[in-house]
Amino acid sequence: xxxxxxxxxxxxxxxxxxxxxxxxxxxxxxxxxxxxxxxxxxxxxxxxxxxxxxxxxxxxxxxxxxxxxxxxxxxxxxxxxxxxxxxxxxxxxxxxxxxxxxxxxxxxxxxxxxxxxxxxxxxxxxxxxxxxxxxxxxxxxxxxxxxxxxxxxxxxxxxxxxxxxxxxxxxxxxxxxxxxxxxxxxxxxxxxxxxxxxxxxxxxxxxxxxxxxxxxxxxxxxxxxxxxxxxxxxxxxxxxxxxxxxxxxxxxxxxxxxxxxxxxxxxxxxxxxxxxxxxxxxxxxxxxxxxxxxxxxxxxxxxxxxxxxxxxxxxxxxxxxxxxxxxxxxxxxxxxxxxxxxxxxxxxxxxxxxxxxxxxxxxxxxxxxxxx
Numbered sequence: 001x002x003x004x005x006x007x008x009x010x011x012x013x014x015x016x017x018x019x020x021x022x023x024x025x026x027x028x029x030x031x032x033x034x035x036x037x038x039x040x041x042x043x044x045x046x047x048x049x050x051x052x053x054x055x056x057x058x059x060x061x062x063x064x065x066x067x068x069x070x071x072x073x074x075x076x077x078x079x080x081x082x083x084x085x086x087x088x089x090x091x092x093x094x095x096x097x098x099x100x101x102x103x104x105x106x107x108x109x110x111x112x113x114x115x116x117x118x119x120x121x122x123x124x125x126x127x128x129x130x131x132x133x134x135x136x137x138x139x140x141x142x143x144x145x146x147x148x149x150x151x152x153x154x155x156x157x158x159x160x161x162x163x164x165x166x167x168x169x170x171x172x173x174x175x176x177x178x179x180x181x182x183x184x185x186x187x188x189x190x191x192x193x194x195x196x197x198x199x200x201x202x203x204x205x206x207x208x209x210x211x212x213x214x215x216x217x218x219x220x221x222x223x224x225x226x227x228x229x230x231x232x233x234x235x236x237x238x239x240x241x242x243x244x245x246x247x248x249x250x251x252x253x254x255x256x257x258x259x260x261x262x263x264x265x266x267x268x269x270x271x272x273x274x275x276x277x278x279x280x281x282x283x284x285x286x287x288x289x290x291x292x293x294x295x296x297x298x299x300x301x302x303x304x305x306x307x308x309x310x311x312x313x314x315x316x317x318x319x320x321x322x323x324x325x326x327x328x329x330x331x332x333x334x335x336x337x338x339x340x341x342x343x344x345x346x347x348x349x350x351x352x353x354x355x356x357x358x359x360x361x362x363x364x365x366x367x368x369x370x371x372x
Contacts, residue, residue: 003076004235015070019077022066023101024108038103041356042346045103047324052095055324059097060090075236083240084349085318086207086263096318099348119246122351140164146177147191148336157337176365180341180358182206183331184313190338203327204344206313208264208272210279212288213245215305219256220296232295238262239291260288263314273312284308315349323347332357339364 003016029037031046039045054062059081063074078089080100085092104112118124130137145160151173159172179186183204187193193201219228233241245257262284264272279287285306292299322328332345341361346353 002233004072008072009070012070012072015068015073016076018066019068019073023098023105026098026102027105027110028108036103038099040103040350040352042099042103042323042348042353043356043360052324054098055093055095055322056320057094058090058320059092059094062094062097063089079233079240082263082265086209086265086315087317087319088265091265091267091317091319093318093320093323095323096348125351141170143189144169145191146179146189146338148338155337174337176337176339178339178341178358178361178365180354180361182313182316182342182344183340190335192336200327200331203322203325204331205269205317205319205322206344207269207315207317208276209311209314210262210264210276210284210287211309211311212260212262212284213307213309214242214258214260214288214292214299214303215307216256216258216299216302217304218302219244219253220298220302223295234291234294237291237294239288242292258292260292262287262291269317276310276312281308284310316344316347318347332360334364 005013008016026037031037031048031051033046035044035046035048037046037048037051045051059077063069063077068074074089077097081087081089081092081097084100085096089097101112106113140163141161142164143159143161145158147158147160149156149158154175157174157177159174159177160169161172162169179190181189183201184206187197187201222228228244231241231243240261240263242258242260245259246255264276266272266275285308288306288308289300289303296302328345328347332340334340339361341354341357343349343351343354343357345357
């Protein structure tokens with residue numbers, strides 16, 4: 001989100017400048033091996049104690065140490081934490097909070113790196129990956145059981161899958177399996193984990209989100225001559241605002257879709273999921289419309305359809321102590337032919353981390369493969 005500079009006091013602006021000066025300092029920081037403090041993917045960053053100690057405190061505590069109490073600055077940083085981690089300022093690891101700002105700045109005094117996106121979102125990436133797989137890709141099947149076994153003295157993995165209608169089952173014998181799913185699913189799918197649930201799974205906490213898609217017959221009128229943006233944020237709202245899903249198609253008139261996001265920032269992930277589930281579609285629709293209505297009074301008349309999705313395990317929570325915990329590192333290690341690859345293994349719900357974890361898992365397999 002943009003910093004809310006309207007009505008900012010001299011003290012607000014001074015603290016905002018000081019915050020950016022500290023971000024610039026960390027952007028230029030290098031350890032004894034020349035590594036950045038925070039890098040994308042995170043495995044390229046430093047594990048120096050000066051950096052990792054930040055994971056032991058919250059972003060609130062870190063800002064307190066610097067004497068930054070400006071409500072506008074705190075809201076702005078809090079928004080960043082809610083956006084990337086589904087957490088409030090006081091819940092977020094200071095390491096993760098700084099990662100958000102520093103990893104995206106190539107050098108001090110330079111703007112953050114531009115983001116890459118497409119009108120169809122990550123669907124563009126999926127299409128690109130699918131194009132290279134051809135007949136090796138089987139869709140419409142869900143894995144139900146992943147069982148590491150020993151066959152002819154060698155570790156192997158058996159996988160049982162069922163089709164989406166639930167009418168057919170299929171078995172696969174594999175030398176290796178890449179488990180590219182969140183850790184919370186592992187005890188349900190990996191047979192030894194199901195029989196003896198590993199302790200490390202409990203260390204992975206996931207935040208909940210409600211997402212609403214508003215299909216609209218037309219766009220809201222411009223307010224005060226300000227055009228509709230791609231990413232639209234409401235100051236001091238509990239939501240993250242909305243994106244105009246058709247914005248990047250270059251059309252500035254006609255029907256559109258607003259996608260509205262609401263992170264559940266309860267201290268207990270279980271409590272958040274219970275609240276998410278107990279709030280029905282009609283209630284979520286009213287919350288979304290009331291939120292957007294503050295900026296667009298005509299939103300109800302323009303909305304033809306409103307769909308709500310409830311995501312109980314939307315993203316890994318970057319709470320203090322997790323990013324640099326031994327448990328997180330151990331979880332990424334292979335288990336009897338099963339190799340793990342998901343962004344939650346990085347402690348950061350970012351595409352770059354998912355990509356890096358997938359490459360790491362593939363490299364693990366290739367390093368042991370016999371070349372014929």
